[in-house]
Amino acid sequence: MRIDDHPILGTFEKGQKVSFVFDDKAMEGFEGEPIAVALRSNGVKIHRYTMRRNQPRGIFCAIGRCTDCIMVVDGTPNVRTCVEPLQKGSVIQTQVGAGPEVTRK
Amino acid sequence: MRRCEMISVGAGPAGLAAATEAARNGVEVLVFDENDRPGGQLFKQIHKFFGSEEHHAKERGFDIGYGFLEEAEKLGVEVSLSSVVMGIYENRTMNVLIRDRIEQVRAEKILVATGASENMIPFPGWTLPGIIGAGAAQTIANIHGIKPGENLLMVGSGNVGLVVAYQMLQAGCQVSAIIDAAPRIGGYEVHAAKVARYGVPFFMSHTITEAGGEKWIESATISQVDKEWKPIPGTEKKFELDTVCIAVGLNPMTQLLDMLSCKMVPVPSLGGRVPAHDLGQETSIPGIYVAGDSSGIEEASTAIIEGRIAGLAIAHSLGYIDDSSFLEQRDRQFKSMVGLRSGSHGEARKIAKEYINAVMKG
Numbered sequence: 001m002r003i004d005d006h007p008i009l010g011t012f013e014k015g016q017k018v019s020f021v022f023d024d025k026a027m028e029g030f031e032g033e034p035i036a037v038a039l040r041s042n043g044v045k046i047h048r049y050t051m052r053r054n055q056p057r058g059i060f061c062a063i064g065r066c067t068d069c070i071m072v073v074d075g076t077p078n079v080r081t082c083v084e085p086l087q088k089g090s091v092i093q094t095q096v097g098a099g100p101e102v103t104r105k
Numbered sequence: 106m107r108r109c110e111m112i113s114v115g116a117g118p119a120g121l122a123a124a125t126e127a128a129r130n131g132v133e134v135l136v137f138d139e140n141d142r143p144g145g146q147l148f149k150q151i152h153k154f155f156g157s158e159e160h161h162a163k164e165r166g167f168d169i170g171y172g173f174l175e176e177a178e179k180l181g182v183e184v185s186l187s188s189v190v191m192g193i194y195e196n197r198t199m200n201v202l203i204r205d206r207i208e209q210v211r212a213e214k215i216l217v218a219t220g221a222s223e224n225m226i227p228f229p230g231w232t233l234p235g236i237i238g239a240g241a242a243q244t245i246a247n248i249h250g251i252k253p254g255e256n257l258l259m260v261g262s263g264n265v266g267l268v269v270a271y272q273m274l275q276a277g278c279q280v281s282a283i284i285d286a287a288p289r290i291g292g293y294e295v296h297a298a299k300v301a302r303y304g305v306p307f308f309m310s311h312t313i314t315e316a317g318g319e320k321w322i323e324s325a326t327i328s329q330v331d332k333e334w335k336p337i338p339g340t341e342k343k344f345e346l347d348t349v350c351i352a353v354g355l356n357p358m359t360q361l362l363d364m365l366s367c368k369m370v371p372v373p374s375l376g377g378r379v380p381a382h383d384l385g386q387e388t389s390i391p392g393i394y395v396a397g398d399s400s401g402i403e404e405a406s407t408a409i410i411e412g413r414i415a416g417l418a419i420a421h422s423l424g425y426i427d428d429s430s431f432l433e434q435r436d437r438q439f440k441s442m443v444g445l446r447s448g449s450h451g452e453a454r455k456i457a458k459e460y461i462n463a464v465m466k467g
């Protein structure tokens with residue numbers, strides 16, 4: 001899925017390769033790239049299921065406008081994964097409905 | 106509360122052009138952008154621009170972007186990223202969410218250069234993952250280096266549809282077809298010719314009528330439309346694919362201006378409701394300016410010129426440039442706009458812009 005050699009852009013500058021967890025599976029991506037991009041390069045296409053009809057949703061706008069791509073990141077629901085940078089060891093989960101309840105610290 | 110002379114909301118081509126132009130004339134400028142990198146849509150534009158030399162004709166979007174950033178830094182323009190302007194209130198104060206804290210800032214002059222968002226068309230199955238905005242495809246491929254899919258259909262033959270289809274081919278994707286409900290291709294011929302050379306078929310007077318698939322789009326059905334753009338039964342064609350890109354136009358992002366009850370004008374040829382503004386890009390609210398897509402959808406090159414005009418007008422109203430020098434410099438910008446707002450595509454925008462300026466005069 002990654003573009004290795006682009007006719008105009010050549011190669012893409014990326015951060016360090018890091019590991020993260022998606023729904024209990026270990027995956028690899030590049031630090032600092034949007035979580036959605038790291039997931040897509042691992043073949044993940046579904047980010048969440050809607051609250052009432054349980055329909056799948058994935059990336060739609062890729063610039064943080066539409067919220068179709070929200071997931072649970074390190075326990076926090078409703079994170080827009082198309083603009084949230086991937087960090088080493090991030091734990092990412094498919095969001096179902098509004099996601100788990102968060103207790104404020 | 107922090108105070109400064111000028112704030113630009115948005116670090117796209119319009120915002121950066123305004124910021125550098127104003128700063129060059131002595132204005133203290135602060136730029137907010139919600140993204141974690143500046144440049145707005147510019148960095149995903151990897152094709153060469155068209156127009157004369159002074160419009161960066163031979164340059165690609167991202168090179169223009171880097172040029173602006175270098176200039177902004179030299180001029181001491183402060184660009185604050187990951188900073189969402191949440192609202193603009195009375196007396197030109199605004200709340201800005203910078204990462205996880207909220208700050209209040211006040212400026213003498215505010216430029217709203219927030220760009221546009223993409224339009225969508227609903228059809229059965231339109232919410233399936235894999236159906237994305239053309240801008241999303243451009244972002245994913247050209248900025249992050251990932252193919253949005255292997256095989257895609259482009260809905261819309263305007264410049265965004267044509268350019269993004271070509272860029273997807275460059276990224277190594279297959280493009281099954283470009284379709285448009287209109288009988289003729291909407292974008293520039295040069296862009297259309299590039300895609301046609303790859304053998305991509307165009308289906309004009311066609312719309313997408315259904316997307317199939319369980320959890321991800323697996324097929325798309327298109328149908329020919331009649332004069333009223335209604336699908337004609339029996340003309341269906343089905344494509345097996347994994348992605349559909351929607352490029353059916355943009356609309357100006359004017360939420361911040363709506364909060365201020367800025368005067369709006371409906372102008373279909375500029376993408377919908379457009380804020381009224383004068384020849385110096387000032388809106389109906391004194392001290393609030395607009396430029397670029399948020400003042401009516403055009404192109405990157407016109408966004409840059411509008412930005413420069415706004416920057417000059419702001420520097421002038423703050424007393425940094427005298428009347429004659431302002432008029433002379435603004436005139437120069439108007440002149441370079443003439444070429445961009447001409448031809449079959451530009452003429453309609455020129456007339457629309459004149460109408461908006463007239464509305465401001467009342």
Ligand SMILES: Cc1cc2nc3c(=O)[nH]c(=O)nc-3n(C[C@H](O)[C@H](O)[C@H](O)COP(=O)(O)OP(=O)(O)OC[C@H]3O[C@@H](n4cnc5c(N)ncnc54)[C@H](O)[C@@H]3O)c2cc1C
Pocket residue numbers: 114115116117118119120137138139140143144145146147150188189190191218219220221222223239240241243265268355358396397398399402403404405406408
């Ligand atoms: C997806 C897409 C692709 C395009 N492709 C092309 C192309 O290939 N060629 C071409 O000539 N034109 C293209 N255009 C048309 C467009 O007119 C120009 O490219 C140009 O980018 C417009 O410049 P701008 O500065 O007005 O807006 P933008 O470049 O969109 O910049 C606006 C900036 O404002 C920021 N922003 C918005 N709201 C807020 C807020 N509340 N707080 C803080 N920051 C905010 C955004 O993050 C963004 O960085 C495209 C437009 C889009 C949307």
Ligand code: FES
Pocket residue numbers: 058059060061062063064065066067068069070080081082083
């Ligand atoms: S895809 Fe639209 S917000 Fe992330």
